[in-house]
Amino acid sequence: MGFLSANVYFFIGVIVMAIIDFLLPHHYLEEKICRKQNIIDRKLLSTGFVVTLGLIIHNFPEGMAVFLSSFTNVRLGILLAIAIAIHNIPEGIAVAAPIYHATLNKSKAIKYAFISGMAEPLGAIISYLILKP
């Protein structure tokens, strides 16, 4: 049953990402930034934006998971927070690398990695606000 629901939610995630990629005007944003800064690689920048958005969507429930597990068992919450913190390193690299290589701008790459990472505490805070009453 767990295997089935994991696969169902995986493919729902794939479909949601495809819809977001189709609906968001990232090509327009990309061209605007390119004209401003003489961007080298538009496709790479587009990839960076899609990965950023995908990881924002991905990190939000992770923050909720850390909060909810900490809420029921502090030891489990700490372990989960450490595990998620470790796996956030390659996720941050996945956001920063394409944006850096497309723009050659380190602060922009770090900014987008930071924004995607902030979805996690936001998920935890929203979980707290929902469960508070």
Ligand SMILES: [Zn+2]
């Ligand atoms: Zn993650």
